[in-house]
Amino acid sequence: MKPGAVAIVGAAETTELGVVPGMAEIQLHADAALNAMRDAGLKPSDIDGVATAVTQPQAIAHYLGITPTWVDGTSVGGCSFMLHVRHAAAAIESGLCRTVLITHGESGRSGIGLGRPQVLPASLAGQFELPYGTFGPPTMFTIPVLRYMKTYGLTEEHLANVAVIQREWAAQNPRATLRTPITVADVLNSKMIAWPFRLLMCCLVTDGGGALILTAADRAKDFPQRPVYLLGTGESVETPMISQMADFTSSRAFRVAGAKAFAEAGITHGDVDHLMIYDAFAHLPIYGLEDLGFVGRGEAGAFIAERHTAPGGKLPTNTNGGGLSYMHSGMYGMYALQESVRQVRGIAPAQVPDVEVSVCHGVGGMFAASGTIIMGRERP
Amino acid sequence: MPDPKRARPQPTPETRHYWEGAKAGELRLQRCDACNHTYFPPRPFCPACASRAVSVFRASGRARLYSYVISHRPAPGFTPPYSIAVVELEEGPRMMTNIVGCPQTPEALVLDMPVEVAFPPLDDDISLPVFRPAGSAA
Ligand SMILES: [Zn+2]
Numbered sequence: 001m002k003p004g005a006v007a008i009v010g011a012a013e014t015t016e017l018g019v020v021p022g023m024a025e026i027q028l029h030a031d032a033a034l035n036a037m038r039d040a041g042l043k044p045s046d047i048d049g050v051a052t053a054v055t056q057p058q059a060i061a062h063y064l065g066i067t068p069t070w071v072d073g074t075s076v077g078g079c080s081f082m083l084h085v086r087h088a089a090a091a092i093e094s095g096l097c098r099t100v101l102i103t104h105g106e107s108g109r110s111g112i113g114l115g116r117p118q119v120l121p122a123s124l125a126g127q128f129e130l131p132y133g134t135f136g137p138p139t140m141f142t143i144p145v146l147r148y149m150k151t152y153g154l155t156e157e158h159l160a161n162v163a164v165i166q167r168e169w170a171a172q173n174p175r176a177t178l179r180t181p182i183t184v185a186d187v188l189n190s191k192m193i194a195w196p197f198r199l200l201m202c203c204l205v206t207d208g209g210g211a212l213i214l215t216a217a218d219r220a221k222d223f224p225q226r227p228v229y230l231l232g233t234g235e236s237v238e239t240p241m242i243s244q245m246a247d248f249t250s251s252r253a254f255r256v257a258g259a260k261a262f263a264e265a266g267i268t269h270g271d272v273d274h275l276m277i278y279d280a281f282a283h284l285p286i287y288g289l290e291d292l293g294f295v296g297r298g299e300a301g302a303f304i305a306e307r308h309t310a311p312g313g314k315l316p317t318n319t320n321g322g323g324l325s326y327m328h329s330g331m332y333g334m335y336a337l338q339e340s341v342r343q344v345r346g347i348a349p350a351q352v353p354d355v356e357v358s359v360c361h362g363v364g365g366m367f368a369a370s371g372t373i374i375m376g377r378e379r380p
Numbered sequence: 381m382p383d384p385k386r387a388r389p390q391p392t393p394e395t396r397h398y399w400e401g402a403k404a405g406e407l408r409l410q411r412c413d414a415c416n417h418t419y420f421p422p423r424p425f426c427p428a429c430a431s432r433a434v435s436v437f438r439a440s441g442r443a444r445l446y447s448y449v450i451s452h453r454p455a456p457g458f459t460p461p462y463s464i465a466v467v468e469l470e471e472g473p474r475m476m477t478n479i480v481g482c483p484q485t486p487e488a489l490v491l492d493m494p495v496e497v498a499f500p501p502l503d504d505d506i507s508l509p510v511f512r513p514a515g516s517a518a
């Protein structure tokens with residue numbers, strides 16, 4: 001993608017987040033999409049590209065009354081929306097469509113009309129992982145961490161500290177699910193889920209949705225909101241089986257997606273004013289900071305403990321409170337993208353001063369997939 | 381009687397040798413005849429060089445504890461707390477497993493400790509390879 005060729009001109013979350021028992025999953029998509037179209041001053045007839053994950057794009061297009069010339073149903077877990085942004089940019093640049101709507105809706109907590117992929121017993125994960133009592137992400141995503149802790153001396157306190165600092169950000173955000181300040185001791189005394197992970201090191205389970213609208217940057221100034229330009233994008237996948245991840249202390253998918261996005265944007269880490277790293281669990285920001293190259297291997301736990309990612313720090317990270325405190329419906333990537341857009345527009349509840357460049361990094365599955373989107377306030 | 385809700389592997393033509401081996405008390409791996417790469421999980425070609433010339437062989441069953449969690453959540457067929465572990469086999473590949481025959485505590489489950497395979501039956505058709513501390517065999 002040519003840096004600055006495509007812009008985000010509409011962005012919104014569902015009207016309500018958290019516990020939304022009055023909406024089926026498809027209506028969460030639609031509620032967010034209607035809010036994003038209002039944000040951009042567009043109608044469904046103005047949209048000619050649709051992308052979404054788990055739910056099929058034809059379901060969204062038909063429900064909203066859209067006749068697309070391009071669709072993308074890439075579904076690689078919670079970072080699918082980062083990949084949609086990347087694919088949409090390429091589609092717009094090559095003329096396959098002009099205006100793309102990316103939607104997410106997930107009734108993760110209330111389970112109304114929930115569509116979630118199952119692990120089939122004849123799949124490799126179904127044969128070689130599921131029979132050992134894996135029971136959702138808390139018992140899988142967490143498995144590599146003891147190896148990381150032994151390799152680099154990361155402590156339970158370091159992990160707890162990630163949750164503590166993100167709660168500081170959430171405390172500034174009226175829409176965050178959990179806003180009461182917590183201490184390292186609170187985290188380490190919370191319920192054991194899967195040692196060494198305790199409840200407050202694990203993401204929320206909530207209902208919600210979000211939507212983005214992208215178009216060519218040449219048109220972007222005609223829309224009511226300040227455009228947010230795409231500077232660089234990256235994606236990759238590694239393995240659907242956590243046990244087969246090549247390096248338990250680092251994600252190959254993170255490294256590949258991140259390096260690609262930085263190279264495409266032509267920026268250095270010093271240019272980054274704001275960072276989002278998908279935090280399904282407390283170790284994700286640690287792996288992300290290292291695999292994106294913000295710090296060296298084994299340094300991220302201390303970097304966070306030194307408050308560099310906290311309010312007032314030099315690298316404000318997960319400023320909405322993250323999946324740990326803001327919301328996490330199951331596929332959190334859309335909410336990370338929304339926060340990057342708000343920060344670049346300058347309208348976030350916990351606004352960082354003068355955000356020119358925001359990096360938004362997502363994970364899919366259990367280190368199975370990754371997408372990195374770099375956004376900028378000015379068109380390069 | 382095993383919990384009927386417990387997840388059971390469903391062998392496919394590509395993995396049947398592994399499950400037949402487990403039932404016979406053998407941990408079976410595959411090795412590439414072309415490049416000598418040893419790999420897991422099973423497939424009828426080499427993931428390193430794509431050669432279809434591969435052989436099944438009996439692994440030693442010796443491994444080291446590579447990483448794990450101790451799950452405290454209820455799961456069909458398991459009594460919490462129980463370990464969900466990844467071991468690194470002597471031959472190189474890693475695999476998910478449970479560590480049995482020792483307390484399910486951080487003190488008893490020490491990274492890099494030697495472990496060895498066992499094959500408790502899950503039902504009449506499937507024996508599931510698990511690992512226990514080396515030398516602890518009854
Ligand atoms: Zn080979």
